[in-house]
Amino acid sequence: xxxxxxxALNAARAGRRAAVLFADLETGRNxxxxxxxxxxxxxxEPMAVALxxxxxxxxxxxxxxxxxxxxxxxxxxxxxxAVHISQALARMAPVAGFDLAIVDPRTAFATAxxxxxxxxxxxxxxxxxxxxxLDRFTAMVAVTHDPKIDDEPLRAALAADCFYxxxxxxxKTHANRVERLRRLGLADDAIQRVRAPIxxxxxxxxxxxxxxxxxxxxxxxxxxxxxxxxxxxxx
Amino acid sequence: xxxxxDIPDPLVVAxxxxxxxxxxxxxxxxxxxxxAPRPVxxxxxxxxxxxxxxxxSGGCVExxxxxxxADILETGQAKILEFGVADETAWRVGLSCGxxxxxxxxxxxx
Numbered sequence: 001x002x003x004x005x006x007x008a009l010n011a012a013r014a015g016r017r018a019a020v021l022f023a024d025l026e027t028g029r030n031x032x033x034x035x036x037x038x039x040x041x042x043x044x045e046p047m048a049v050a051l052x053x054x055x056x057x058x059x060x061x062x063x064x065x066x067x068x069x070x071x072x073x074x075x076x077x078x079x080x081x082a083v084h085i086s087q088a089l090a091r092m093a094p095v096a097g098f099d100l101a102i103v104d105p106r107t108a109f110a111t112a113x114x115x116x117x118x119x120x121x122x123x124x125x126x127x128x129x130x131x132x133x134l135d136r137f138t139a140m141v142a143v144t145h146d147p148k149i150d151d152e153p154l155r156a157a158l159a160a161d162c163f164y165x166x167x168x169x170x171x172k173t174h175a176n177r178v179e180r181l182r183r184l185g186l187a188d189d190a191i192q193r194v195r196a197p198i199x200x201x202x203x204x205x206x207x208x209x210x211x212x213x214x215x216x217x218x219x220x221x222x223x224x225x226x227x228x229x230x231x232x233x234x235x
Numbered sequence: 236x237x238x239x240x241d242i243p244d245p246l247v248v249a250x251x252x253x254x255x256x257x258x259x260x261x262x263x264x265x266x267x268x269x270x271a272p273r274p275v276x277x278x279x280x281x282x283x284x285x286x287x288x289x290x291x292s293g294g295c296v297e298x299x300x301x302x303x304x305a306d307i308l309e310t311g312q313a314k315i316l317e318f319g320v321a322d323e324t325a326w327r328v329g330l331s332c333g334x335x336x337x338x339x340x341x342x343x344x345x
Binding site: 001002003006007009010013023025027028030055056057058067069070095097 | 242246247249250253261263265266274275276312313315339341342343344345
């Protein structure tokens with residue numbers, strides 16, 4: 001592999017851009033194609049298939065074997081709410097391979113002291129989402145309990161087809177939330193994608209245990225996501 | 236890239252090593268059969284002194300890949316290695332889990 005190819009691949013990955021590396025298994029030569037950049041005609045189809053499935057594998061083109069390695073952006077978690085659960089989740093998520101950032105406009109909650117070493121954005125979610133747009137590789141975790149803060153990012157996450165959308169609150173709280181999301185113009189099948197009560201049912205009691213339940217549910221959503229024909233990941 | 240993760244990313248490590256003037260080979264799992272511990276696409280990177288980062292198996296065949304990498308760093312000729320079950324005499328080293336894997340090993344040329 002050329003050093004230039006390796007550098008371009010690492011740059012694409014750092015910039016959260018999907019990339020496919022084609023390795024000619026006979027010569028060992030490589031070609032890197034980055035999503036949204038120029039793609040030679042013969043590679044358009046295999047590139048699209050690779051990006052859609054996210055699965056690396058070997059293909060044969062003009063009697064030559066190529067290994068296609070697929071590099072999708074690392075999944076990230078955007079947490080709305082700098083609460084106790086978020087403190088635990090912020091510690092666990094990186095260990096499981098997720099980037100994590102927390103958004104909370106309430107300065108009493110969002111302090112550097114409580115979230116040392118964590119990317120903390122002290123802004124209203126609609127402002128924060130302008131600088132870091134949601135994508136299919138993002139999990140949205142809304143845990144403020146406050147509709148003024150949680151509702152808009154939930155709406156945005158459903159619209160952006162985030163692979164996971166979860167919201168804290170009891171079934172009763174969630175029933176009210178469903179009504180509000182309907183009034184925001186969301187269709188019922190979209191609203192149904194919100195996981196609430198949030199987290200796998202492991203009878204979690206403490207904030208840290210709830211964080212485990214949320215992280216496990218995010219991992220399940222990521223690994224069980226159905227890769228549709230339009231390249232959209234949804235359950 | 237993963238600022239909050241302490242576990243190094245093999246491809247980022249490879250680029251860093253090259254920057255330090257070290258020779259680097261990249262090993263990639265290109266095919267698996269049966270139960271293989273690491274999925275297709277996984278990377279192991281190796282330098283000229285046998286330092287490595289990442290994995291292509293659960294530790295079963297890394298030693299063999301690293302010793303092959305030493306040759307590949309010399310010749311620059313990419314190579315495909317195949318490993319199978321441990322108890323088959325045909326294999327020098329094997330995977331105790333019973334799977335088989337193919338690994339592409341190539342040198343990074345600057």
